[in-house]
Amino acid sequence: MAFTSPPSYRTLTGLYYIFTLVHTAVSTPPDDPVKCVSGNMNCTVTNSYGAFPDRSTCRAANVAYPKTEAELVSVVAAATQAGRKMRVTTRYSHSITKLVCTDGTDGLFISTKFLNHTVQANATAMTLTVESGTTLRQLIAEAAKIGLALPYAPYWWGLTVGGLMGTGAHGSSLWGKGSAVHDYVTEIRMVSPGSVNDGFAKIRVLSEITTPNEFKAAKVSLGVLGVISQVTFKLQPMFKRSLTYTMRNDWDFEDQAVTFGKKHEFADFIWLPSQGKVVYRRDDRVPVNTSGNGLFDFLPFRSQLSAAIAIIRSSEETQETFRDVNGKCVGATIISSTLFATSYGLTNNGIIFTGYPVVGSQDRMMSSGSCLDSLQDGLITACGWDSRIRGEFFHQTTFSVPLTQVKSFISDIKSLVKIEPKSLCGLELHYGILMRYVTSSPAYLGKETEALDFDITYYRSKDPLTPRLYEDFIEEIEQIALFKYNALPHWGKNRNLAFDGVIQKYNNAPAFLKVKESYDPKGLFSSEWTDQILGIKGSVTIIKDGCALEGLCICSKDVHCAPAKGYLCRPGKVYKEARVCTRVDGIVSVI
Ligand SMILES: Cc1cc2nc3c(=O)[nH]c(=O)nc-3n(C[C@H](O)[C@H](O)[C@H](O)COP(=O)(O)OP(=O)(O)OC[C@H]3O[C@@H](n4cnc5c(N)ncnc54)[C@H](O)[C@@H]3O)c2cc1C
Structure with missing residues (x-):
């Protein structure tokens, strides 16, 4: 009707x-995505929309707010020594997918909320080094102060440098090196789990010249290699x-x-x-x-x-x-x-x-x-x-x-x-x-x-x-x-x-997984979701009644849609291989 x-x-x-x-x-500024019951203990995290695709709640035993790289190193070292799962959270948590979640309830969120300072600005070399919790807005403003510009970027200011690199965020261009911000990065400092000899945490300094393979992995890392501490950008004259x-x-x-x-x-x-x-x-x-x-x-x-x-x-x-x-x-x-x-x-x-x-x-x-x-x-x-x-x-x-x-x-x-x-x-x-x-x-x-x-x-x-x-x-x-x-x-x-099956679309997935294995062999920075999307373990599909309505599955049976409301699983109209929830006339006249 x-x-x-x-x-x-x-x-x-x-x-x-x-x-x-x-x-x-x-x-009113956006809420903090991490909420804890007492102090920094017993916490949940959500995204900026307040709901993940499966509408679940993600928990961790506590959250740490390092203010310097040295503090970050000690946070990662302590958690590594204790064999705890970790994930990085950011000031606003803009990713829709469950990237920010860690498994179970005993994990640790490491927030970059206070890691948001400019480390070095060099107008002559046209480089800018910032901490990873710096927002895109700050990055653009800091660069402009010394007459420089990031040529391409997402359209929304609220993303952090670590977060936008985590997912390969971009603006729009076919020119130059393209519109992805990570392709304008020249150096990454990352803190990842270490051995006893390393004191359980290791600072890695990555660049195209010194560590090309690791650098290519760290540019878009989904947060599974460790915590990016600082990033250096090569900029252009304004x-x-x-x-x-x-x-x-x-x-x-x-x-x-x-x-x-x-x-x-x-x-x-x-x-x-x-x-x-x-x-x-x-x-x-x-x-x-x-x-x-x-x-x-x-x-x-x-x-x-x-x-x-x-x-x-x-x-x-x-x-x-x-x-x-x-x-x-x-x-x-x-x-x-x-x-x-x-x-x-x-x-x-x-x-x-x-x-x-x-x-x-x-x-x-x-x-x-x-x-x-x-x-x-x-x-x-x-x-x-x-x-x-x-x-x-x-x-x-x-x-x-x-x-x-x-x-x-x-x-x-x-x-x-x-x-x-x-x-x-x-x-x-x-x-x-x-x-x-x-x-x-x-x-x-x-x-x-x-x-x-x-x-x-x-x-x-x-x-x-x-x-x-x-x-x-x-x-x-x-x-x-x-x-x-x-x-x-x-x-x-x-x-x-x-x-x-997304990982099969990436030719260099094996090279990425090799770096991940060497940086974090115990998978402390990995989660059920990252294991699923990287093809390591499990499947992203969640089969249950109504699962196709929320994109948790592709329907294969009517119950994956909403049969009581007249929506049944049917082939696509143009792409016959598709399976979609279609309203079938005569099943239910008015919803
Ligand atoms: C309003 C809005 C507009 C958007 N516009 C665009 C756009 O124009 N272009 C585009 O491509 N995308 C866009 N996005 C998507 C967005 O770029 C990504 O979701 C981005 O990853 C979010 O950044 P964040 O700082 O909120 O990070 P989060 O979503 O909190 O984190 C993303 C991932 O990065 C990891 N991570 C974060 N910091 C670090 C770190 N320091 N070290 C290691 N891992 C880290 C996290 O663990 C997580 O896995 C938009 C999203 C919103 C909500």
Whole structure:
């Protein structure tokens, strides 16, 4: 049964964005992901969304907060001597997957919250050395102080250097060494378990020249080699960028997607497949003396009024309950046109948007996240996904499709949209499909080829057994990417099924495992989850009733979907090998 959009939706969305545009200064900072019952003992950890893919709670006996490398060494040594399991936690814990968890309840969390200082800045050598808990925001600011810039980076400020290296985080570029931050690192200091002779902990200084194999392993380590203490970046002289967003019809998008990134250094796309549109980001490097003082303070990363976010969430819950497809599509159109009209938060001078191109220096244009700003306002405002408010709650499916396969993949998605044009409005309600370029990396667990990374965000019910509108379409896209085109999932995002057999997609996995074996032979920094994704032990798949709804499995039986609600396990519509939870008419008339 379909309902039209409530008349208040347009007003609400408009008000919400007007508020977001003017309300940039305050926001309750995100919660600490580690919580302990008494002092630093008996702790739990979660991620910034407050829920892991399997919704479990991860525990440890205690958390340590080293403030110096020497303290870090003694923490690792004591835990190694005691044979305890360890994992690194960060200030915000932004990875969706269970990377941060350690096994059982006796383990140790080592937080990098206070390891966030600049160690050395060298303008002449164009290098910057920071501790691993330094956030991307600090890194960019510290580099700018000495006239330097990190050329490519994730769009969100809140990631730490250790965390973004842990999962191979990236921005968008096919140029230079590509968009992954770890490929601009020249030295890593790591503290890993040691023998009795080492005093149970060992500081390893890694670089391309002195320890090439270990360096390639440590660049994207999933936290299984030990704790990165310090990282040195090779930076570039500060430059400016000139950015223009253009919205176009998507009729030739499969061709454009393959070539656009070769023409524009910081190109990306927001694809709105149900609307048949694409927003092209034409973004190029320009000389530092080009006029312009633009600022990119991305709207969804600004502080949000909690009450407005809660109403928007309730509205989507209502649309899901009443299968209000049209409401979702109307809402999606309003959101995408509002974001486009407000230039996604770009301004020409830090205050207002007067027109394209927006020219600004790299440190003001690359990343943002003003909702991190730390004035306490009792959660009247927060980052939109803060789990303490009744805010956004979503799945995020993110994978890199080899550039050679992108054309076919986009055609497959278009074929699905042809079958049901409104099927992907739900993605557009969550910004649309963000697509960014990545290149092959020497890192053993980095990207294998030039690729386009697809970031898909969609509704997640608070009830794990409740199916989603058109979930079969999204599940099919996920399986097409991962299994037909061999896409690589982002290590820090995605649902469990994305990691099924993932390690076989990495040619250098054996080399990585060899370094892991020599650094941490007892697997103290490993966990059930890292053993599963690295193919060492066990499987990421969790089979139980309703498991496919949350991406814990690919359905093979109807009970893996929601038969009582009319969702049965069926083959894909375009990719027949897919198995997806499909709503079958006549089984249940109204949910
Ligand atoms: C709002 C938002 C925006 C995002 N934007 C992007 C983006 O633009 N591009 C992108 O690629 N990704 C993006 N991500 C994903 C993000 O980059 C990764 O999940 C990243 O790993 C999170 O960094 P973190 O500092 O929060 O680390 P965590 O999630 O806490 O940790 C990630 C892993 O690194 C390990 N680790 C952390 N520090 C160390 C250390 N010092 N030594 C050894 N291991 C360590 C941890 O144990 C864990 O295994 C985004 C996530 C969010 C929530």
